[in-house]
Amino acid sequence: MMDLIEVNNVSKWFGDIIALNSLSLNIDPGITGVVGPNGSGKSTLFKLLLGLIKPNKGKVLVKGQDPWSNHKLMCKIGYLPDYEFLPENISGFDFLEFSGGLRGLDGWQLDEKIQEIGYLVDMIPHLDRDINGYSKGMKQKLKFASTLIHEPSLLILDEPLAGMDPNSKEKMIESIKRINEEGTDIMISSHVLHDIEKVTNDVVLIYRGRSIASGTISEIRSLLDRYPHNIVVRCDKPRILAKELIEYSWVTSVDINENHELVVKVFDPEYFFKVFSKMVIEKDHDIKEVYSKDEDLGSVFKYLMSD
């Protein structure tokens, strides 16, 4: 079966900045999550898939076609960018009418479609209002509605859940899943793995313009577990604590950084916190602060990159 998307050894740079670095990907039909920290190249990848930019090196194929200068392919794609792109001084209805018109819909067919997607994104009561008065979440819903108006077979959603309240987020996730069940393939990006997990099980990890891992969420998680976590402990006597900790087999290494903090490397941070709290009470250590350096996705990617 033909891949939905083929990205073959693609590099893209803007002046001195390398946005994508020999990126290769094969995306199958279904929902695929693209996860990576800010600036990792997710949006650049999407813009290449839409033909908004062209690669400096390598080849991109969407549904077997080169997207650059291929306006006919756009009939099949709906795109939700991660930035604000709504025009000013226009009502929600007029914006959807404009978006539908651009994609070849007019007359009763367009009016019917606006009603249908208005219901889907729960925006019917607000469509007559000026966009300038919309909240961030409402704008996001309207943008999402505009991507669906021409019934695309591929949806490219760049950070669609960003800035939404939990309730709207849940509804958006429901809508995305329903649209996929009706036969639309979806690529969705986020820098929050947890958000993607609610939408799909298939994930591609991108970091510094490279695909560093791909597979199911559980495969990615087991991959992450192969790398130690850094836990920082701020205390009065780091040397004594270091001596005690290094005795444990589950501690990979102990180091004291330039701030005289203890940096402990462990494979199982949950187990560490359990044992460490008991140890502190038993031996009466004066601990000021304990925190994980790896709570941000960026650190996790750094681990994977060092493999």
Add this chain to the structure above:
Amino acid sequence: MDLEIVGIKALTMHTIRNTVLGKKIWVPVVVTIFLVIVMFYASQDDGGLALGINMIDSLVISFFSVLMPMVYGTSVIKDSLEDRSITNVLTAPIDRKHMFLTYYFSAFVSVSFVMLFITTSSYLAYYIPIGLTWFRFDYFVAILWLVLISSMVYSALFVTISFTIKKPVYFGLFYVFVWEGFVGALPGRIKEFTINHFIRSIGSIFIDVGDIARYSGAGLGTSIAVLLLIWVSLLALGSYMFANKEFP
């Protein structure tokens, strides 16, 4: 109807509405008020038909017919690039070359509409006070044609530069005031390198009163041919550059 034609129609309507009724809605209002006051004041002199034509020649044909396409033409694509609303257009199933031509056509229609309104108001502000017996309909029609030709050619120039250079307004101001305004007014043949030279040359054939009638320019055929060549070249260049431009 063909999918792309529906898209082009939607883009045209949206762009014209945004251009004429958008942020710049005050521009033609201010310009019209200014010109009506100036023309009315001029009508109080005893200048007759010739003064009215000279005023229209200096104010409308030589200046605002260049300035207004600059104001609208440089912003028609630039504004949607700045607020990023162009993303919605670029991801529509419309050929990029047709997109550019649609933007151009929308700018041309908007500029023409505004300029016809400004010109008619100015013309009437002079001829109503001095008496409509002085009103020459054939001159009025000729002036409207010159205004339309200006809108057509200058819009092509300014829409093309609006996305190809970083500061199109600076270029536009330089072009309007220094090139068309200053260089175009110099004695000698240097003014032949301005677009306005050919527009006034056409005017000199159809208007036989005032300074424009004595303007020694190119013949009608040459002027039309040169303007057509410039127009087609600019549109071809703009279409090509828009089709090959990356929009990161």
